[in-house]
Amino acid sequence: MMRSNFVKAYGDALNDGAVQLSFTLPLSPGGMAKEAARHLAEKMGLDQPEVVHMVEAGTGFSFFIVYGFCRHQVDTSQLQATEVEIQEMSFNEINQYIQERIGRRLNVVAACTGTDAHTVGIDAIMNMKGYKGEYGLERYSWINAWNMGSQVPNTRLVAEAKKTQADALLVSQVVTQRDVHISNLSQLTELLEAEGMRQNVLLIVGGPRISHQLALELGYDAGFGPGTTPRQVASYIAREIYRRQQG
Amino acid sequence: MKLNLDQAVINRCRQAAGHIAGDVDQFIRQRTTVSLERAVLRLMGINDAMDDVPVANLFVETIQAGQGLGRGAAYWLANGCYQLKLTADEVAQRVVSGQLDLFQLPQADRATLNPTLEKLMQPTIEKIKDQHRFRKDKLSNLGMGPEPLLYVIVATGDIYQDVDQAVAAVAQGADIVAVIRTTGQSLLDYVPHGSTREGFGGTYATQENFRIMREALDEAGDKAGRYVMLVNYSSGLCMPEIAVLGALERLDMMLNDALYGILFRDINMQRTLIDQHFSRQIIGFAGAIINTGEDNYLTTADAVEEAHTVTASQFINEQLALLAGLEDRQIGLGHAFEIDPSMTDGLLLEIAQAQMARQLFPRAPLKYMPPTKHMTGDIFQGHLQNGLFNLTSVLTGQGVHLLGMVTEAIHTPYVQDRLLALQNARYVMNNARNLGEELSIRDDGKISARARDVLEKAAQMLETVAEIGLFAALERGMFADIERSRDGGKGLDGVVMKDVDYCNPFQELLTQQAGSSGGGNDEK
Numbered sequence: 001m002m003r004s005n006f007v008k009a010y011g012d013a014l015n016d017g018a019v020q021l022s023f024t025l026p027l028s029p030g031g032m033a034k035e036a037a038r039h040l041a042e043k044m045g046l047d048q049p050e051v052v053h054m055v056e057a058g059t060g061f062s063f064f065i066v067y068g069f070c071r072h073q074v075d076t077s078q079l080q081a082t083e084v085e086i087q088e089m090s091f092n093e094i095n096q097y098i099q100e101r102i103g104r105r106l107n108v109v110a111a112c113t114g115t116d117a118h119t120v121g122i123d124a125i126m127n128m129k130g131y132k133g134e135y136g137l138e139r140y141s142w143i144n145a146w147n148m149g150s151q152v153p154n155t156r157l158v159a160e161a162k163k164t165q166a167d168a169l170l171v172s173q174v175v176t177q178r179d180v181h182i183s184n185l186s187q188l189t190e191l192l193e194a195e196g197m198r199q200n201v202l203l204i205v206g207g208p209r210i211s212h213q214l215a216l217e218l219g220y221d222a223g224f225g226p227g228t229t230p231r232q233v234a235s236y237i238a239r240e241i242y243r244r245q246q247g
Numbered sequence: 248m249k250l251n252l253d254q255a256v257i258n259r260c261r262q263a264a265g266h267i268a269g270d271v272d273q274f275i276r277q278r279t280t281v282s283l284e285r286a287v288l289r290l291m292g293i294n295d296a297m298d299d300v301p302v303a304n305l306f307v308e309t310i311q312a313g314q315g316l317g318r319g320a321a322y323w324l325a326n327g328c329y330q331l332k333l334t335a336d337e338v339a340q341r342v343v344s345g346q347l348d349l350f351q352l353p354q355a356d357r358a359t360l361n362p363t364l365e366k367l368m369q370p371t372i373e374k375i376k377d378q379h380r381f382r383k384d385k386l387s388n389l390g391m392g393p394e395p396l397l398y399v400i401v402a403t404g405d406i407y408q409d410v411d412q413a414v415a416a417v418a419q420g421a422d423i424v425a426v427i428r429t430t431g432q433s434l435l436d437y438v439p440h441g442s443t444r445e446g447f448g449g450t451y452a453t454q455e456n457f458r459i460m461r462e463a464l465d466e467a468g469d470k471a472g473r474y475v476m477l478v479n480y481s482s483g484l485c486m487p488e489i490a491v492l493g494a495l496e497r498l499d500m501m502l503n504d505a506l507y508g509i510l511f512r513d514i515n516m517q518r519t520l521i522d523q524h525f526s527r528q529i530i531g532f533a534g535a536i537i538n539t540g541e542d543n544y545l546t547t548a549d550a551v552e553e554a555h556t557v558t559a560s561q562f563i564n565e566q567l568a569l570l571a572g573l574e575d576r577q578i579g580l581g582h583a584f585e586i587d588p589s590m591t592d593g594l595l596l597e598i599a600q601a602q603m604a605r606q607l608f609p610r611a612p613l614k615y616m617p618p619t620k621h622m623t624g625d626i627f628q629g630h631l632q633n634g635l636f637n638l639t640s641v642l643t644g645q646g647v648h649l650l651g652m653v654t655e656a657i658h659t660p661y662v663q664d665r666l667l668a669l670q671n672a673r674y675v676m677n678n679a680r681n682l683g684e685e686l687s688i689r690d691d692g693k694i695s696a697r698a699r700d701v702l703e704k705a706a707q708m709l710e711t712v713a714e715i716g717l718f719a720a721l722e723r724g725m726f727a728d729i730e731r732s733r734d735g736g737k738g739l740d741g742v743v744m745k746d747v748d749y750c751n752p753f754q755e756l757l758t759q760q761a762g763s764s765g766g767g768n769d770e771k
Contacts, residue, residue, distance in 0.1 A: 024663045057666045058415020123547045
């Protein structure tokens with residue numbers, strides 16, 4: 001049994017619980033709106049909530065900035081942080097790793113699936129030029145990379161995976177309004193299962209609202225959030241495929 | 248504040264771009280598309296739907312199946328009306344329900360049909376002219392806010408919620424409201440019908456949704472004492488049809504850029520360049536403004552290394568627009584503030600690019616786009632990035648200023664995101680309103696050097712493209728680092744050669760008008 005380790009939000013003294021938040025209420029600004037905001041903050045678990053700013057946000061709406069001291073604490077010894085564990089390698093190391101340990105080029109197919117047309121994320125990971133000074137997967141000599149672009153139906157992605165004998169599939173989901181990404185992502189795993197391909201590919205999803213935890217829940221092997229670099233993804237793919245080969 | 252740009256290099260750019268646009272024009276003049284023909288039908292009043300499928304689509308499919316599209320949908324519709332003494336709606340209904348085979352009718356010659364065609368065109372022409380006049384009157388009575396005009400987006404998916412949010416934004420100072428389309432609409436080969444309350448990442452562009460939002464913005468604008476512009480997308484596979492619907496419902500700006508569709512939506516280049524020309528003719532006639540999408544190149548390509556591709560594309564878009572009869576004041580060329588914020592002196596490069604665009608296209612309502620690529624979940628940092636963007640915009644006198652949202656990388660904007668964006672812009676632009684008039688740019692400094700460098704590279708790129716042609720340039724991935732083939736992408740099967748007796752009275756009228764006004768080339 002691990003020792004409990006309680007933490008509270010920190011403002012300028014340990015365990016003061018200080019937090020800031022901002023939100024809008026569908027009320028015109030005034031005494032009543034302010035009181036409503038204060039009460040709402042209280043219900044969120046804030047002691048001494050203080051509405052430090054209230055302004056009209058269009059007819060019938062008010063925007064608030066509120067400070068308060070959050071009563072709640074969490075015990076980190078009871079939590080499990082789910083992040084993809086990556087031992088990062090450099091661009092050259094990754095190529096060398098694949099060459100020496102796996103001995104053939106890895107096939108990676110990427111797509112923005114469903115109705116999603118936002119390719120910024122997948123392009124950052126895949127494009128030759130890469131992102132933040134890091135080359136994308138297309139630049140790796142030991143990776144064959146296909147970027148299928150935006151709005152790719154899951155069925156087409158699966159067909160492409162079959163055709164290219166993909167080792168890994170990268171799915172990007174940027175637009176997540178009304179949780180459209182959840183059903184879309186689930187559909188892909190179902191399709192892969194139905195085709196009997198699920199076990200043969202490393203299934204990876206990325207996007208601003210994607211966590212590793214969510215990815216696992218949806219039956220994916222890994223989930224990458226914002227700020228992920230091509231090198232992290234490539235390191236993960238190379239090591240994981242090697243690990244699986246070793247059994 | 249002025250950059251000392253070399254006029255000889257600017258002339259090289261315009262000359263090469265003119266050559267490129269001329270080549271494209273030769274190609275597109277010989278062809279039409281299913282969407283262009285559907286737009287013609289809509290201009291002739293065929294705007295109904297049958298079981299949610301637009302009658303214009305069904306009609307065009309029938310003609311295409313009978314190999315008659317090369318003659319123009321207008322011909323078949325007018326001939327039907329003439330031979331059977333029926334209205335356009337009656338003919339269309341009979342055709343799409345299978346009661347009437349147009350190919351079995353006697354075929355009158357063009358001269359005989361001219362009075363019928365005239366009659367079919369007139370109501371729409373008059374309606375568009377009325378809308379144009381209405382806008383002109385409103386603008387002269389109410390005017391607009393000071394430039395840069397503040398442009399916000401709404402994207403709830405529900406047109407009625409969009410209205411609430413748009414009206415709130417107008418109350419906070421927005422001059423322009425764009426209703427973002429639902430994800431994927433650009434790839435639909437028909438325009439949905441009626442008002443809609445479901446969408447993802449945006450709201451369906453339909454004629455009824457246009458009308459609802461137009462009415463709300465007119466009301467909000469009257470209250471605020473200024474004219475508020477409405478924007479939507481004349482792009483994707485239904486580009487010309489949406490231009491028609493926008494003209495009918497008095498949209499003031501249309502995002503309209505074939506290159507964007509080719510690169511970022513993988514739409515076939517032949518199809519969309521043909522569509523673009525007719526859309527621009529309609530938008531021009533309606534007195535609206537186009538917005539082009541060069542800014543998007545920098546979301547995939549590097550903003551420092553590839554800045555010249557934006558400038559080059561602006562020149563091409565300008566020349567294509569002039570050929571379609573748009574005037575300079577209707578050509579809202581796009582660019583963006585997308586340089587990596589961690590770069591030393593990145594702001595200097597942004598100022599160089601924005602000021603250069605201002606001087607290269609002095610009368611164009613330049614559309615300046617906020618940072619998106621380098622926005623993160625750190626909304627506080629994002630607020631500052633937007634502040635620098637706002638400063639650059641007011642300093643360099645941009646025309647249309649798209650407000651940056653702090654939650655750009657997180658979700659479609661909440662009502663408070665728009666509020667914060669408007670506050671930020673109002674503060675910075677008011678506080679630095681006339682800064683540009685007080686400063687001068689040193690000739691031997693970094694800003695000048697950068698502008699010269701980008702302009703020279705743009706000239707070289709344009710000269711290369713002029714040599715190989717725009718299609719080949721796109722195939723080589725010269726824009727946005729994306730390669731597209733001339734026979735690839737979506738929608739090629741909707742392209743057909745025009746017959747010698749092709750009939751499109753609107754295109755004839757609009758081409759004639761553009762010719763007589765002499766375009767508006769601005770070379771000085």
